[in-house]
Amino acid sequence: MRDDLYEPDAYGRELLSSLMRAQAGVSLAVLLPAISLLILYPLLTVLLPRLATFSVLGLPLTLIILGGGIYPPLVLLGYLYVRRAERLEQRFVELLKEQ
Amino acid sequence: MTEPATIAAIATVTVITAVISARGVRIARTPADFMVAARQVPSFLNASAISGEYLSAASFLGIAGLAMLEGLGALWYAVGYAAGYLVLLVAVAAPLRRFGAYTIPDFAEGRLDSSVLRRAATGIVLIICAFYLLPQLKGAGLTLQVAFGGPQWIGVIVLGAIVTLGIASGGMKGITFVQAFQYWLKITALAIPALFLVMVLHHPPIGSVSSAAPHAFGQRTTIEFPQSEQLTVGRTVRVDAAGQVDGVSRHGGIALTRGVHSVHAGATLVFPAGAEAPRVESSPALTAQEWTSPLLHLGGAPDHPLAATYGILLATVLGAMGLPHILVRFYTNRDGQAARRTTAFVLLLLACFYVFPAIFAVLGRLEAPGLYTSGQTDSVVLVLPRLASAGILGTLLGALVAAGAFAAFLSTSSGLLISMSGALSHDIMGRGVRAFRTSAIAIGVVMTAIGIFVANISINVLVGWAFAIAASTFCPLLLLGIWWRRLTWVGALGGLALGGATSSIAVILTMVGIGKTGWPAVLLGEPAIWTVPLAFLTMVSLSLATPRALPNDVTQKLLALHLPERVRPPAGRRTEMIPSAAVPVGRTTPP
Numbered sequence: 001m002r003d004d005l006y007e008p009d010a011y012g013r014e015l016l017s018s019l020m021r022a023q024a025g026v027s028l029a030v031l032l033p034a035i036s037l038l039i040l041y042p043l044l045t046v047l048l049p050r051l052a053t054f055s056v057l058g059l060p061l062t063l064i065i066l067g068g069g070i071y072p073p074l075v076l077l078g079y080l081y082v083r084r085a086e087r088l089e090q091r092f093v094e095l096l097k098e099q
Numbered sequence: 100m101t102e103p104a105t106i107a108a109i110a111t112v113t114v115i116t117a118v119i120s121a122r123g124v125r126i127a128r129t130p131a132d133f134m135v136a137a138r139q140v141p142s143f144l145n146a147s148a149i150s151g152e153y154l155s156a157a158s159f160l161g162i163a164g165l166a167m168l169e170g171l172g173a174l175w176y177a178v179g180y181a182a183g184y185l186v187l188l189v190a191v192a193a194p195l196r197r198f199g200a201y202t203i204p205d206f207a208e209g210r211l212d213s214s215v216l217r218r219a220a221t222g223i224v225l226i227i228c229a230f231y232l233l234p235q236l237k238g239a240g241l242t243l244q245v246a247f248g249g250p251q252w253i254g255v256i257v258l259g260a261i262v263t264l265g266i267a268s269g270g271m272k273g274i275t276f277v278q279a280f281q282y283w284l285k286i287t288a289l290a291i292p293a294l295f296l297v298m299v300l301h302h303p304p305i306g307s308v309s310s311a312a313p314h315a316f317g318q319r320t321t322i323e324f325p326q327s328e329q330l331t332v333g334r335t336v337r338v339d340a341a342g343q344v345d346g347v348s349r350h351g352g353i354a355l356t357r358g359v360h361s362v363h364a365g366a367t368l369v370f371p372a373g374a375e376a377p378r379v380e381s382s383p384a385l386t387a388q389e390w391t392s393p394l395l396h397l398g399g400a401p402d403h404p405l406a407a408t409y410g411i412l413l414a415t416v417l418g419a420m421g422l423p424h425i426l427v428r429f430y431t432n433r434d435g436q437a438a439r440r441t442t443a444f445v446l447l448l449l450a451c452f453y454v455f456p457a458i459f460a461v462l463g464r465l466e467a468p469g470l471y472t473s474g475q476t477d478s479v480v481l482v483l484p485r486l487a488s489a490g491i492l493g494t495l496l497g498a499l500v501a502a503g504a505f506a507a508f509l510s511t512s513s514g515l516l517i518s519m520s521g522a523l524s525h526d527i528m529g530r531g532v533r534a535f536r537t538s539a540i541a542i543g544v545v546m547t548a549i550g551i552f553v554a555n556i557s558i559n560v561l562v563g564w565a566f567a568i569a570a571s572t573f574c575p576l577l578l579l580g581i582w583w584r585r586l587t588w589v590g591a592l593g594g595l596a597l598g599g600a601t602s603s604i605a606v607i608l609t610m611v612g613i614g615k616t617g618w619p620a621v622l623l624g625e626p627a628i629w630t631v632p633l634a635f636l637t638m639v640s641l642s643l644a645t646p647r648a649l650p651n652d653v654t655q656k657l658l659a660l661h662l663p664e665r666v667r668p669p670a671g672r673r674t675e676m677i678p679s680a681a682v683p684v685g686r687t688t689p690p
């Protein structure tokens with residue numbers, strides 16, 4: 001079974017592209033929310049200039065977001081990605097062993 | 100102003116680095132030992148090491164300084180530096196480790212079977228590292244200047260000499276353990292003074308940065324003018340002057356009347372507590388509203404801030420993966436999964452670190468308006484602890500920050516110099532330890548000489564350019580090389596050449612002062628916004644036009660990139676495209 005993987009026949013190529021598609025899917029599921037997070041805040045403050053003048057607990061909103069608030073979602077997304085990617089690989093390995 | 104505590108702190112950092120490195124070298128003597136050891140570095144330690152090498156002068160001094168100068172929007176740099184690791188995590192880390200590529204030129208040659216492409220990649224490694232090394236040298240100059248006075252070039256030469264000699268003698272290599280130590284030193288050296296300042300310093304409420312302009316000196320403040328300035332004084336104030344003011348040489352108390360005054364380079368003015376800080380022509384005087392704006396204002400210019408912000412985000416987020424001295428570290432992960440875990444930890448460690456520059460920026464704006472007047476906001480992290488407490492505590496905190504800053508320059512510049520000397524000796528000067536040493540000395544001397552002349556450019560801006568070039572060259576090479584089957588060496592070469600040329604030229608034009616306003620300022624100052632798409636487009640279209648240049652074994656190469664280790668063929672069959680034995684000693688960063 002394993003040797004098949006290194007033969008560039010139709011089966012090997014099919015397997016490879018399905019693996020790559022699945023992995024890219026997991027990556028994009030994390031990347032898209034992260035990118036929209038980064039793109040959205042500057043855009044919102046241009047569309048709604050008053051947003052940038054808000055204060056929460058006496059601190060400017062921009063300071064809260066750029067000075068720390070934006071990081072927990074990014075770290076969380078990173079954590080989710082690691083978990084999902086490992087699960088995907090586990091399933092892939094099991095699938096190959098069944099054959 | 101000579102400070103034994105600061106000298107001791109900086110010397111200690113240097114000696115500890117040298118000692119741990121020397122021990123590590125003894126443990127791993129041959130490339131084979133080193134490879135075995137390399138695979139056994141636990142993820143968290145490895146992540147500390149990557150963060151230690153990554154957090155440079157830009158992160159330690161530059162972000163706080165730029166945010167103080169140009170407003171909170173400059174914190175996007177920090178966000179981008181950290182978010183870059185999320186992209187690295189989801190798109191690059193595991194495949195690159197599985198492929199077995201050790202450097203970007205290795206990856207380029209292994210993936211696309213072209214030695215021409217390899218040499219082009221080597222050239223770009225040298226360019227990126229050079230742009231990245233200059234701000235480290237400037238940071239060292241600034242640190243020694245704040246601690247001891249005197250001109251900035253002294254620190255530039257000191258750091259240049261330490262790093263060059265250290266690497267040429269083989270005594271200062273980027274051992275994992277040293278780099279990990281550097282991360283924890285750096286975060287401690289920022290966190291303790293920051294928390295202390297927030298709790299102890301009698302500063303106005305943090306929230307007041309969003310209302311009043313803060314320009315009043317909290318205490319008696321001495322300002323040295325490194326260059327001639329035009330001061331705009333809002334309210335007549337009595338100062339102690341030394342040097343030329345309004346064309347007359349002064350020594351002693353004078354009254355600065357309301358209006359404009361010229362101060363000659365080298366002059367010193369001492370302002371009393373409570374005096375309103377004068378505005379200067381060379382640095383922007385942002386209103387509170389401008390300062391708290393979440394968009395980046397280049398040099399305080401209000402033109403197209405949204406485009407500038409996106410330009411910086413694109414450069415930093417995509418540039419992180421293309422930094423030559425960082426990529427080497429991913430090889431020390433056991434396998435692809437370990438590489439992912441390591442990268443996720445790096446993201447966490449960076450996120451923890453980047454809270455502190457923001458604190459320094461705010462406190463600097465509230466407490467140290469003199470830095471605006473003297474044009475030295477880049478030194479806010481170094482200066483604040485001394486302002487906060489005049490006694491022994493201030494001295495100790497100042498020494499701690501200086502030590503952390505020096506650790507930042509030391510770790511990043513040695514990593515960069517190793518990458519540069521490795522690339523130069525391996526691909527251009529001929530292999531071997533002797534070529535490596537010659538390269539290290541040559542590059543060290545040249546870079547130090549250039550470093551003396553960049554004193555006027557903000558640290559963070561210089562680093563931002565290194566990222567912009569990396570994002571316009573290696574980012575498309577890595578992303579397309581890993582995820583796109585039809586990439587050819589012709590396409591990759593064209594993309595590297597065009598992306599590298601356009602981004603470098605834009606940066607150099609900005610350095611020499613072309614395009615200071617409007618769209619030219621944004622497009623040349625933040626070139627990533629157009630050079631990155633250009634590089635991607637070139638790579639894709641040229642590759643599609645040259646299908647015959649596709650490697651014969653492209654399927655195997657993609658399998659080597661993406662197949663989990665557990666389903667690899669048994670030993671004896673090729674599992675990595677680049678055999679580890681081919682990695683020569685000297686061009687690498689040992690574990």
